[in-house]
Amino acid sequence: MPRSFRTVSRPSTLALVLLTLAGAAQAAEPKGFLEGIRRHSLVTSTVPANGDQNPYAIFVAPVSAGKIQAGDVLIDNFNDRNNLQGLGSTIVSYTPGTRQLRLFAAIPRNLPQCPGGVGLTTAMTMLKSGWVIVGSLPSQDGTTKTKGQGCLIVLDAQGNVAGTIAGPNINGPWGNMAVIDNGATATLFVSNTGFDVGPPDDEPPVVNKATVLRLDLSIADGKPPVVTRQTVIASGFGEQADKDVFIIGPTGLALGKNGVLYVSDALGNRIAAIPDAATRTDSAGIGRDVTKDGLLKRPLAMTTAPDGHLLVTNGLNGQVVEIDPETGAQVYARWVDANKAQSPPGSGDLFGLAMTPAGDGFYYVEDEVNMLVLAH
Amino acid sequence: MLPGPTRFAALPALWFAAGISANPAVAQNDQEPGFTTGLWTRGNLLGDAGGARSGLWNLGITFGLQDINEVWGNVSGGIHRGASYDGVTLLSIGLDTQRGFGWEGGTINVSAWNIRGRNIANDNLLNLQTPSGILAAPTTRLWEVWYQQSFLDGRLDLKLGQQSIDQEYMTSQGSGLFLNTMMGWPMLPSADLYAGGPAYPLSSLGVRLRAQPGGGFTALLGVFADNPPGGPFTDDGQLRGSTRWGGNFNLRTGALVVGEIQYALNQPGNGDLDYGAAGGLPGTYKLGFWYDSAPFPDQQFDNTGLSLANPASTGIALMRWNNFSIYGVADQMVWQPSEGSPRSVSLFARLMGAPGDRNLINFSVNAGITLKAPFQGRDDDTVGIGIGIARVSGGAAAFDRSVTFFSGFASPVRTTETFIEVTYQYTVAPWWQLQPDFQYVFNPGGGILNPNDPTQRVHSEAIFGLRNTITF
Numbered sequence: 001m002p003r004s005f006r007t008v009s010r011p012s013t014l015a016l017v018l019l020t021l022a023g024a025a026q027a028a029e030p031k032g033f034l035e036g037i038r039r040h041s042l043v044t045s046t047v048p049a050n051g052d053q054n055p056y057a058i059f060v061a062p063v064s065a066g067k068i069q070a071g072d073v074l075i076d077n078f079n080d081r082n083n084l085q086g087l088g089s090t091i092v093s094y095t096p097g098t099r100q101l102r103l104f105a106a107i108p109r110n111l112p113q114c115p116g117g118v119g120l121t122t123a124m125t126m127l128k129s130g131w132v133i134v135g136s137l138p139s140q141d142g143t144t145k146t147k148g149q150g151c152l153i154v155l156d157a158q159g160n161v162a163g164t165i166a167g168p169n170i171n172g173p174w175g176n177m178a179v180i181d182n183g184a185t186a187t188l189f190v191s192n193t194g195f196d197v198g199p200p201d202d203e204p205p206v207v208n209k210a211t212v213l214r215l216d217l218s219i220a221d222g223k224p225p226v227v228t229r230q231t232v233i234a235s236g237f238g239e240q241a242d243k244d245v246f247i248i249g250p251t252g253l254a255l256g257k258n259g260v261l262y263v264s265d266a267l268g269n270r271i272a273a274i275p276d277a278a279t280r281t282d283s284a285g286i287g288r289d290v291t292k293d294g295l296l297k298r299p300l301a302m303t304t305a306p307d308g309h310l311l312v313t314n315g316l317n318g319q320v321v322e323i324d325p326e327t328g329a330q331v332y333a334r335w336v337d338a339n340k341a342q343s344p345p346g347s348g349d350l351f352g353l354a355m356t357p358a359g360d361g362f363y364y365v366e367d368e369v370n371m372l373v374l375a376h
Numbered sequence: 377m378l379p380g381p382t383r384f385a386a387l388p389a390l391w392f393a394a395g396i397s398a399n400p401a402v403a404q405n406d407q408e409p410g411f412t413t414g415l416w417t418r419g420n421l422l423g424d425a426g427g428a429r430s431g432l433w434n435l436g437i438t439f440g441l442q443d444i445n446e447v448w449g450n451v452s453g454g455i456h457r458g459a460s461y462d463g464v465t466l467l468s469i470g471l472d473t474q475r476g477f478g479w480e481g482g483t484i485n486v487s488a489w490n491i492r493g494r495n496i497a498n499d500n501l502l503n504l505q506t507p508s509g510i511l512a513a514p515t516t517r518l519w520e521v522w523y524q525q526s527f528l529d530g531r532l533d534l535k536l537g538q539q540s541i542d543q544e545y546m547t548s549q550g551s552g553l554f555l556n557t558m559m560g561w562p563m564l565p566s567a568d569l570y571a572g573g574p575a576y577p578l579s580s581l582g583v584r585l586r587a588q589p590g591g592g593f594t595a596l597l598g599v600f601a602d603n604p605p606g607g608p609f610t611d612d613g614q615l616r617g618s619t620r621w622g623g624n625f626n627l628r629t630g631a632l633v634v635g636e637i638q639y640a641l642n643q644p645g646n647g648d649l650d651y652g653a654a655g656g657l658p659g660t661y662k663l664g665f666w667y668d669s670a671p672f673p674d675q676q677f678d679n680t681g682l683s684l685a686n687p688a689s690t691g692i693a694l695m696r697w698n699n700f701s702i703y704g705v706a707d708q709m710v711w712q713p714s715e716g717s718p719r720s721v722s723l724f725a726r727l728m729g730a731p732g733d734r735n736l737i738n739f740s741v742n743a744g745i746t747l748k749a750p751f752q753g754r755d756d757d758t759v760g761i762g763i764g765i766a767r768v769s770g771g772a773a774a775f776d777r778s779v780t781f782f783s784g785f786a787s788p789v790r791t792t793e794t795f796i797e798v799t800y801q802y803t804v805a806p807w808w809q810l811q812p813d814f815q816y817v818f819n820p821g822g823g824i825l826n827p828n829d830p831t832q833r834v835h836s837e838a839i840f841g842l843r844n845t846i847t848f
Binding site: 294295318330340 | 715
């Protein structure tokens with residue numbers, strides 16, 4: 001105990017002082033990650049020279065390889081220059097140190113192994129081995145009327161197509177990927193929202209066939225990843241064609257403690273937990289409810305903050321919601337896009353989400369203005 | 377002294393309305409570029425302009441080009457009947473110093489007008505509350521040239537340079553829908569300040585401090601040169617000297633101090649935390665004042681204490697030292713069928729008063745109701761009905777009575793002019809608005825005589841207009 005406290009003559013006063021100090025410390029204790037954010041800074045336009053628009057996936061490079069430096073922000077575009085959804089084919093990279101935006105990859109619109117063309121989605125990751133894997137849910141006319149089955153495209157660190165991953169388990173690989181990366185092996189989790197989805201007519205039905213697929217990869221030195229096993233670990237999520245946003249389905253994937261994979265179920269307006277995600281051999285269905293409704297307004301991309309809380313973007317307003325996955329409590333939501341041009345503010349603007357390497361902030365996109373934004 | 381209607385030109389604060397954040401803890405200085413999406417959904421006709429906008433944006437540079445063209449015609453009342461065209465083009469260039477050269481928190485803005493066409497208020501109407509806020513003396517002129525620096529993560533910012541204060545002060549979102557001048561820069565400062573004050577199409581040198589301490593509050597305090605053209609009150613036209621091209625950086629006249637406190641109710645700002653409590657309908661409330669240190673001519677008396685209507689008068693008005701006004705502005709959404717629905721009904725009102733001895737207008741009010749998304753599938757359209765009332769001051773009315781007394785001929789005493797406006801803003805695309813408009817003016821000029829028929833007052837006016845706005 002500090003000397004000055006020992007000189008206090010009245011024990012009741014000492015107790016009072018200690019209680020006050022303890023109370024102040026408790027009051028200063030942050031409830032979550034989002035209250036520590038101070039600024040939202042527009043970082044860069046995400047439009048490459050070919051005019052592709054609608055930035056979706058954001059991924060921060062874990063290593064330097066080829067054209068990419070560790071810490072670069074990779075962003076893909078879902079729309080082409082005419083703003084048709086499902087026709088975007090570019091990935092740009094932004095280097096924070098130099099504030100330079102460059103084209104990383106311009107993928108051919110048609111790849112023989114990718115049924116239906118190329119339209120890059122929120123599913124994107126970069127492995128420690130330097131390979132970039134990105135999902136495609138293509139269209140010919142900007143709607144699901146001409147939707148193709150899609151694929152995963154493997155790019156080398158120079159942005160060249162090195163291979164594709166397709167098959168009956170892959171149909172519209174959509175949501176942001178969760179990944180366990182051990183270097184020579186890796187495990188990818190990706191949601192598929194394309195099974196039996198029709199055109200966006202007046203009232204397109206909700207089809208409960210969306211899945212979460214686990215892909216176990218083997219990566220030999222200098223060789224593209226090879227899929228060693230595919231397992232559908234969750235299934236039965238709602239998916240729906242939409243004339244405004246193309247498709248709605250499970251989008252955010254984030255790994256938590258004890259092998260749990262969290263899934264943002266956009267149509268169910270909930271966060272689901274899939275136990276033993278890395279090891280299970282069967283489907284957990286739509287998983288266990290972690291939290292539902294409340295501040296969630298069509299949850300989309302999701303990531304994990306340093307304190308273990310989940311951060312998820314809302315599709316129907318400009319908020320990021322923070323969730324304690326242990327308790328299921330919705331801590332609060334932060335307005336990151338209060339653009340009053342939409343109602344509610346920021347509605348339809350948010351999609352991708354990624355933590356900064358230092359964990360002191362996160363990147364997100366405002367897709368209505370094709371901007372990358374940093375909250376820090 | 378009755379200033380000509382061109383003095384009252386002012387503009388709804390549409391272009392650079394300052395983004396007022398309910399939570400200023402987050403810097404709001406970044407101006408989002410307007411390029412996005414397809415032709416019918418993007419904010420600019422030219423979109424990314426072949427990569428130019430996004431390329432310039434990454435260098436910190438933004439540019440804007442907006443063109444407004446309109447036709448107006450009065451089918452009854454006024455001193456003539458007929459129709460006329462007027463239009464403006466606004467070019468603006470901004471530089472974000474952070475993206476430009478790494479200096480955080482700085483913004484430079486330069487803008488210029490081309491103003492053209494005829495002024496139907498001068499030609500046909502002679503009313504006080506002129507039908508369109510863009511009516512002004514034709515010219516091409518530099519408008520605003522300022523530098524803004526933000527501090528404390530955007531909680532404070534300071535703006536220095538040539539400023540048009542109608543962009544930040546006395547603004548009302550609801551009122552801004554309407555086309556009448558009174559619905560933009562209001563009647564009272566338009567009539568009572570030198571040349572209508574530093575407001576469209578004019579601007580003047582000044583410094584403005586803005587504080588956004590949080591909780592939805594914003595405070596503005598600025599000091600500006602009060603008289604953009606720099607002439608006497610009776611000879612203070614928009615084309616006086618170098619004011620014609622916007623090059624009169626006058627500092628030789630009085631100081632105009634303007635302060636305003638704003639409160640944003642139920643409006644999230646970037647950075648606000650939402651704990652899930654039910655939110656109410658959004659509203660904005662403002663209280664403000666202005667004080668002008670310059671001398672202002674008395675409306676009734678000359679410099680020897682005689683009535684200005686007295687044949688023995690020197691004809692030189694008594695000068696009263698300083699002028700002031702207080703005002704309030706309220707905008708409130710009152711109905712929305714469900715959260716997130718584009719359809720909503722909002723009310724607005726602005727009231728302001730000033731001393732009656734030195735001002736032509738000692739009280740003005742405008743108010744109205746707007747309905748957004750009035751029809752299924754027309755989410756970005758807005759229809760509104762509004763009213764504006766301008767009361768001619770007791771001093772000016774006393775002068776009118778003195779004219780009768782000294783001349784022996786019955787002469788009308790000016791009282792109040794009122795207008796009603798009905799307007800529909802049809803959004804063809806975010807970059808293209810068409811706006812048909814109808815206004816009816818009761819007692820034009822407050823009840824002035826028709827110069828073409830001095831036995832009659834100017835009769836009430838029915839005015840139709842159509843405005844076309846393109847944002848390139």
